[in-house]
Amino acid sequence: MMKKIFVIAILFLLLMPMLSACWNQKELTDLAFVMALGVDKGEHKKFDVTFQIVIPGNVSSGQNGEGQGLPIAVYTSSGDTLTEAARKATKKISRRLYYAHTNLIAVSEDIAKDGILDLMDALDRDPEFRTTTELVVTRNTPAEVLVSALANLDKLPVNKITKEIKSTEMMLGENMSINIDEFLAGLVSNGKEPILNGFIVKGDVEKASESEDLQHTKAVAILAADGLAVFKKGRLTGWIDHEKARGVIWILDKVKSTSVNVDWNGRKDAITMALLRSKTKVSVEIKNGKPIIHIVIKDEGWISEANTVVDLMSPSEIEKIDRLVEEEIKQQILASVKAAQKMKSDIFGFGERIHRKDPKLWKKLKRNWHDHFADLEVNVKVDSYIRREGIRTKPFWSDLNK
Amino acid sequence: MEKAKIKASQMFILVVLFEMGSAILVGLGVSAKQDAWISMLLGLAGGLLFFLVYYQLYKYYPTLPFTSYVQRIAGKWMGRLLGLLYIIYFIYLSTRVLRDFGELLTTTIYFNTPLIVINSLMMVIIIYAIHKGIEVIVRVGELFFGVIYLLAIVGFLLIIFSGLIHPEFLLPVLEQGWRPVFITFIRETIIFPFGEMVVFTMLLPYLNDHKKVKFACMGGMILAGINVTITCAINVATLGVDLFERSNFPLLTTIGKIQLANFIERLDVLFMLYLMIGCFFKISVFFYAAVVGATDLFQFKNHQKLSFPIGLIILLASITIASNYAEHIQEGLKVVPVYVQWPFQIIIPTLLLIIAFFRNRKKKTTSTP
Numbered sequence: 001m002m003k004k005i006f007v008i009a010i011l012f013l014l015l016m017p018m019l020s021a022c023w024n025q026k027e028l029t030d031l032a033f034v035m036a037l038g039v040d041k042g043e044h045k046k047f048d049v050t051f052q053i054v055i056p057g058n059v060s061s062g063q064n065g066e067g068q069g070l071p072i073a074v075y076t077s078s079g080d081t082l083t084e085a086a087r088k089a090t091k092k093i094s095r096r097l098y099y100a101h102t103n104l105i106a107v108s109e110d111i112a113k114d115g116i117l118d119l120m121d122a123l124d125r126d127p128e129f130r131t132t133t134e135l136v137v138t139r140n141t142p143a144e145v146l147v148s149a150l151a152n153l154d155k156l157p158v159n160k161i162t163k164e165i166k167s168t169e170m171m172l173g174e175n176m177s178i179n180i181d182e183f184l185a186g187l188v189s190n191g192k193e194p195i196l197n198g199f200i201v202k203g204d205v206e207k208a209s210e211s212e213d214l215q216h217t218k219a220v221a222i223l224a225a226d227g228l229a230v231f232k233k234g235r236l237t238g239w240i241d242h243e244k245a246r247g248v249i250w251i252l253d254k255v256k257s258t259s260v261n262v263d264w265n266g267r268k269d270a271i272t273m274a275l276l277r278s279k280t281k282v283s284v285e286i287k288n289g290k291p292i293i294h295i296v297i298k299d300e301g302w303i304s305e306a307n308t309v310v311d312l313m314s315p316s317e318i319e320k321i322d323r324l325v326e327e328e329i330k331q332q333i334l335a336s337v338k339a340a341q342k343m344k345s346d347i348f349g350f351g352e353r354i355h356r357k358d359p360k361l362w363k364k365l366k367r368n369w370h371d372h373f374a375d376l377e378v379n380v381k382v383d384s385y386i387r388r389e390g391i392r393t394k395p396f397w398s399d400l401n402k
Numbered sequence: 403m404e405k406a407k408i409k410a411s412q413m414f415i416l417v418v419l420f421e422m423g424s425a426i427l428v429g430l431g432v433s434a435k436q437d438a439w440i441s442m443l444l445g446l447a448g449g450l451l452f453f454l455v456y457y458q459l460y461k462y463y464p465t466l467p468f469t470s471y472v473q474r475i476a477g478k479w480m481g482r483l484l485g486l487l488y489i490i491y492f493i494y495l496s497t498r499v500l501r502d503f504g505e506l507l508t509t510t511i512y513f514n515t516p517l518i519v520i521n522s523l524m525m526v527i528i529i530y531a532i533h534k535g536i537e538v539i540v541r542v543g544e545l546f547f548g549v550i551y552l553l554a555i556v557g558f559l560l561i562i563f564s565g566l567i568h569p570e571f572l573l574p575v576l577e578q579g580w581r582p583v584f585i586t587f588i589r590e591t592i593i594f595p596f597g598e599m600v601v602f603t604m605l606l607p608y609l610n611d612h613k614k615v616k617f618a619c620m621g622g623m624i625l626a627g628i629n630v631t632i633t634c635a636i637n638v639a640t641l642g643v644d645l646f647e648r649s650n651f652p653l654l655t656t657i658g659k660i661q662l663a664n665f666i667e668r669l670d671v672l673f674m675l676y677l678m679i680g681c682f683f684k685i686s687v688f689f690y691a692a693v694v695g696a697t698d699l700f701q702f703k704n705h706q707k708l709s710f711p712i713g714l715i716i717l718l719a720s721i722t723i724a725s726n727y728a729e730h731i732q733e734g735l736k737v738v739p740v741y742v743q744w745p746f747q748i749i750i751p752t753l754l755l756i757i758a759f760f761r762n763r764k765k766k767t768t769s770t771p
Contacts, residue, residue, distance in 0.1 A: 024514050100668070130667075130668070132659065184645070185642055189644065356570060356573040359574045
């Protein structure tokens with residue numbers, strides 16, 4: 001009996017240190033949570049990396065007098081690889097960099113043109129990174145500026161950027177949420193090229209990282225999403241903006257709600273339809289050994305603005321407006337396709353669809369897909385339905401000049 | 403052999419947990435790309451076929467484990483040699499699973515912890531379980547079966563609701579024809595995990611109801627097979643072929659993508675929990691078969707004396723069998739199937755069955771006066 005107790009006691013003592021996972025212990029106060037990473041072309045080394053680290057004590061909301069400290073701290077470091085830069089950064093930061101909360105990676109235009117591929121494997125392979133991290137390209141500004149900028153509505157600027165991408169995807173549709181995994185899938189696939197969101201810092205770039213910026217009601221420097229970066233063979237080839245960008249997102253079936261203007265009665269942009277739901281179906285038809293793409297868009301919406309005389313209570317008028325909206329959307333989509341075809345970059349994934357539909361044909365087209373894509377025939381059909389007009393019948397314009 | 407009895411339902415659960423154990427975690431059938439799930443189904447069919455071989459052998463000698471009846475069939479010395487080889491084979495498989503388990507934990511969360519520490523922690527528990535006997539193991543299995551199923555269903559629902567599944571990634575089906583699917587089937591999926599049922603030749607005598615063996619084991623294999631196939635299909639549908647081929651642990655990557663309602667994310671822990679339970683059973687079954695075999699072959703009175711030494715061998719071997727992960731996988735995919743698995747799982751039992759068939763024929767003819 002005594003022997004048993006003795007043996008159990010010894011086992012306990014031996015096992016206890018093992019159970020507390022001493023080797024991989026990470027104390028919370030020893031960690032620096034990296035919220036965002038910015039990568040620029042380095043002066044002496046390949047990459048200049050910027051780390052946005054959160055200062056948890058200053059993030060608690062509701063205290064405008066007390067917690068006046070800045071919510072983030074930014075450090076830079078450089079290296080020939082991402083790992084090297086990350087380790088070199090430990091010379092400046094007193095804590096261990098922890099990447100499990102990195103929600104945003106910003107890459108400068110120079111890196112996107114040449115060198116973004118050298119970043120990707122580190123992000124793909126390390127289990128600490130999230131696969132759902134947003135990837136953006138900064139336009140005309142170094143990534144360092146984007147990562148150091150402050151925002152007034154959100155305490156953590158990285159939240160501003162990620163939430164903004166999601167909300168503009170839902171409300172306007174000129175940008176969409178693109179994370180590392182989706183970017184890599186686009187890079188690797190030979191039937192699709194990836195796109196990334198562009199971000200720009202408008203206003204006084206120098207003042208973006210100063211808290212003075214927040215003291216004005218109209219902030220001196222604002223972070224804004226701006227266009228889509230188009231890649232070809234792993235390099236940035238061009239940008240698509242405004243309606244053409246929306247067309248791209250529309251074809252990718254990520255547009256949920258947006259607004260379309262049509263002309264009426266000789267007046268430009270007289271009536272506006274706000275979309276509520278939209279569904280895009282892309283199908284491939286093989287005719288005479290050549291692929292033809294059919295894009296069918298079905299959407300529903302309501303009339304949010306009517307700035308001219310029009311009888312919104314008559315179904316035939318509504319139908320006329322429907323036709324105009326459909327034509328407008330169709331033209332925008334075709335313009336997007338042309339813009340991508342000019343860049344010879346299949347950002348819509350038509351190649352992948354052909355692969356799925358007819359693998360044998362794809363084998364033939366695979367090698368020169370860029371050229372085949374540029375000559376691809378694309379048909380667009382839009383079905384648009386206006387369901388409601390808000391809480392007024394005819395616009396007040398009908399009652400003017402009575 | 404212990405004086406223990408298992409019910410058919412417990413055997414069924416043990417089969418399911420054993421088969422699903424590590425099969426779901428590692429990338430199986432990757433060389434068939436998006437048709438990996440077809441390879442899995444073929445593997446299930448093949449496995450069921452070979453189980454019938456083991457079942458027939460069991461019917462000839464219902465109370466004896468493999469190491470005993472192989473002596474009766476192949477003669478005393480040949481049988482003993484074969485028995486010894488099989489014991490080593492079971493120890494080796496147990497070691498491989500333990501190494502897989504340790505590698506996964508060290509790669510993903512416990513970077514700095516040495517492999518031997520993680521493996522020892524697992525082995526301490528398993529040695530204790532083996533020490534207590536098969537009844538304990540199956541009862542633990544009954545307990546955990548519900549947990550595993552709950553985890554599987556929750557995981558599945560979360561993946562669907564995160565909108566992660568893209569069925570179009572499974573197209574085009576059979577793009578390169580049946581050849582890659584077949585080659586993958588012959589090289590990988592028939593032996594892992596379904597061919598490993600050969601270990602149950604050591605455990606079938608424990609079943610208390612002889613008539614239910616077929617149902618318990620084959621039913622278990624079918625259930626596990628369907629689960630593994632569905633998991634494989636979900637992996638491809640979520641990740642796409644390229645990422646599926648590149649991932650060391652495809653299911654981990656899939657679960658890592660779950661993002662729901664802003665706070666349900668990074669559920670890698672679910673996966674780890676599943677891994678612990680699955681690997682525990684797989685290692686235990688192989689280990690137990692080795693212990694029973696050794697007890698039987700060397701005429702020990704009870705198996706408990708052997709549990710610690712063989713456990714220690716497995717632990718130390720798990721560190722020494724490969725010096726890095728790439729070597730471990732290369733061994734597992736190129737060397738082991740051809741030189742080890744095929745002979746032990748398929749060729750030798752079939753030969754034994756043929757010999758046993760003739761022996762029993764002779765017995766029948768001699769017993770009719």
